[in-house]
Amino acid sequence: MADNLVFPLHESVFDGNVRQVSALLRLHDIAQKDIHGNTPLHLAVMLGHKEVVHLLLAHGAPVKVKNANGWTPLAEAISRGDRQTITSVLRKLKQQSRESLEEKRPQLIKALRDLGDFYLELKWDFQSWVPLVSRMLPSDVCRVHKKGSCLRVDSTLIDFNDMKWQRGDLTFVFNGEARQDKSLAVMDNELKVYQRIRPDDSESDIEDEVDILMSSDIVTATMSTKTITFVRSQSGWLFREDRTEMVGPFNADFYAVHGMIIESKKRREHLSDEDVQKNKAVIDSFSKGSVVEGSLESQRRPSLAAPMPSKITWKEYICAIPKNPPTLGRExxxxxxxxxxxxxxxxxxxxxxxVEELLNVLEVITPFKHFNKLREFVQMKLPAGFPVKIDIPVLPTISAKITFQEFQNNMDIPSSLFYIPRNYKEDPNRFPDL
Structure with missing residues (x-):
């Protein structure tokens, strides 16, 4: 067999040979991908080898990794439908995300400290081509204060997705000098309560998330950046010239972004007809201009019946056309x-x-989900300068216009802005999605 088809660890995982997997873990890369882009953890999950799954997770098998078709081990676990496996993989994913953030934390705090103190305003305008939805969409002005390694964001919008948005008078505070478990907090200034954004999720939070995963479509979406080009926008009717305008106090060159393609895949082999109808009803009600709050069922979702054991041999699997493997789990x-x-x-x-300094600021405020879209866009290879105004899609039917409308630096910002007022009470459940 050709060398590029020899994957001893993958083969022993495929066969469910726990003892051999344990021995090979010391000699082979646990994160290696085979010709189909699958890691050993992908294979163990797809084939339902639960003991092997737990062994690989215990040895730090990476969870946030996609195979050649764009699926993670968590996606494959949801497809197979074993609740215990989904929970174990999800828990490990969260642990690895925390460890990754903790590794970056010293550099992030240093980058913030090296940045001058400033005040910044970002205006968000959400728009949709669906008329009724467009009328309901929020706008928001985020006010950002930065001093030393501390950051404060005042906003009226903390959460925004295709089902709901959460409004209020909200303040997000990051204190780089504090312990990790006390460095992030969100304050509700109307109720005068605050919630620490802790590095660990409670057991009930994990179980709630597993219920949602088991009852929802498995979706992977990627923005293809290979084909993207930036073309100078033109202005004028008779005499066309490059469009240059003032954005706030800043002179800016406008570009149209061409070739931006969003590729999405959706799986639902793990859903019942009832699940599909429920999910469709929620999305339909939203598109008609009403917001439906999802409610968790009081009982936990049980595991699905396992699919028929695979009759595919290792040789048939590894000799299949690359990136086009035979089905190992549920059809x-x-x-x-x-x-x-x-x-x-x-x-x-x-x-x-x-742009690099902005990315460091956005890294801190990732719990604000709509900021992730801005971060993804800014990470692209942009033309020279700073993106003072951006119009980008954030959901299939909704786009956001983001304007950096004010910036003041070298100003004296009071330290008191970065502390929770003494009369605020802690409410660990105020923001359940954080």
């Missing part, structure tokens, strides 16, 4: 779509922050 039921999306960006070389 896949999925849809695939590619959609070109429009975006525009205004770049200014006058803005006092750099």
């Amino acid at each position: 896949m039921l999925y849809k695939e779509s590619k959609k070109g999306v429009k975006a525009t960006v205004a770049m200014s070389e006058e803005f006092p922050l750099s």
